[in-house]
Amino acid sequence: MSADGFVRTADGVRLFARVVGNGGPSLVVPGVGGELDFGRLGDTCRAAFFDIRNRGRSDAVEMPGRVGLPVEIEDVDAVRVDVGFERTSVLGWSYVGLVAALYAARYPRFVDRLVMVCPAAPSRSLQSDAEPDLLLLEALNGLAVSRHAGTDPVTFARDWRRIMTPARMGNPTAFELLQADLSLWPNEWPEHMTEGLQRVDATHPPDFDYRPEAQRITAPTLVIHGEVDSIPLAASEAWTSAIPNARLLVLPTVGHFPHVEAPSAFFDAVETFLSGGWP
Numbered sequence: 001m002s003a004d005g006f007v008r009t010a011d012g013v014r015l016f017a018r019v020v021g022n023g024g025p026s027l028v029v030p031g032v033g034g035e036l037d038f039g040r041l042g043d044t045c046r047a048a049f050f051d052i053r054n055r056g057r058s059d060a061v062e063m064p065g066r067v068g069l070p071v072e073i074e075d076v077d078a079v080r081v082d083v084g085f086e087r088t089s090v091l092g093w094s095y096v097g098l099v100a101a102l103y104a105a106r107y108p109r110f111v112d113r114l115v116m117v118c119p120a121a122p123s124r125s126l127q128s129d130a131e132p133d134l135l136l137l138e139a140l141n142g143l144a145v146s147r148h149a150g151t152d153p154v155t156f157a158r159d160w161r162r163i164m165t166p167a168r169m170g171n172p173t174a175f176e177l178l179q180a181d182l183s184l185w186p187n188e189w190p191e192h193m194t195e196g197l198q199r200v201d202a203t204h205p206p207d208f209d210y211r212p213e214a215q216r217i218t219a220p221t222l223v224i225h226g227e228v229d230s231i232p233l234a235a236s237e238a239w240t241s242a243i244p245n246a247r248l249l250v251l252p253t254v255g256h257f258p259h260v261e262a263p264s265a266f267f268d269a270v271e272t273f274l275s276g277g278w279p
Contacts, residue, residue, distance in 0.1 A: 009078050029092075114243075136163065222247060
């Protein structure tokens with residue numbers, strides 16, 4: 001069974017949500033189009049997927065509306081309450097892994113288990129300092145003057161993702177396995193999305209370090225990291241050290257998209273964990 005709808009937040013933003021599955025443990029998955037690429041979780045969980053504010057099919061949040069931390073932490077709880085989960089597990093990928101962790105730290109009484117997938121670094125000092133990829137920049141510059149720029153935003157966004165996404169994968173051909181066509185949604189067109197990410201980044205304190213907050217997480221936590229992810233392994237190791245009951249699973253030869261690059265290993269591990277075990 002699946003049901004689509006919108007959850008209205010305290011400040012009036014509508015979040016697109018889809019609830020799937022008929023039984024099993026409760027699970028909330030914030031992200032963008034997560035019900036498509038993480039949809040297998042609905043086979044074993046009662047899962048509520050939702051698009052974070054200003055992204056995907058949720059409402060755009062124009063300036064000076066609120067995005068990023070801490071409002072997105074409260075959005076997770078708004079969805080939990082709206083779908084009727086008294087307690088729930090939470091899964092967050094990439095930046096949203098950070099959001100999920102801070103939600104579990106703020107609301108430990110509502111969180112059964114926490115899964116962080118290739119999470120953003122817990123501190124400014126642990127962020128990647130890799131040099132820009134010159135070939136990638138050249139390809140993006142070529143796209144900027146292509147015939148689709150300014151005339152066909154959906155095709156332009158698809159071309160942009162075809163450049164950007166494989167560069168973050170250990171096996172770039174896995175790009176073809178992605179199910180969600182994010183480029184259909186105006187919030188995911190590059191100009192809007194990159195500006196939105198900059199606004200989110202601005203909500204971090206200049207020298208942020210969330211490890212003291214992570215120490216308040218009481219839920220068992222599985223941190224999954226791709227061995228060749230551009231996010232440093234040290235970031236996931238730091239999360240694992242800071243959270244009292246956490247374990248780290250590193251998937252070999254995998255980049256930033258383990259759910260697509262190594263789906264069997266990834267989903268088997270997550271399903272084992274959500275059912276009460278450790279992979």
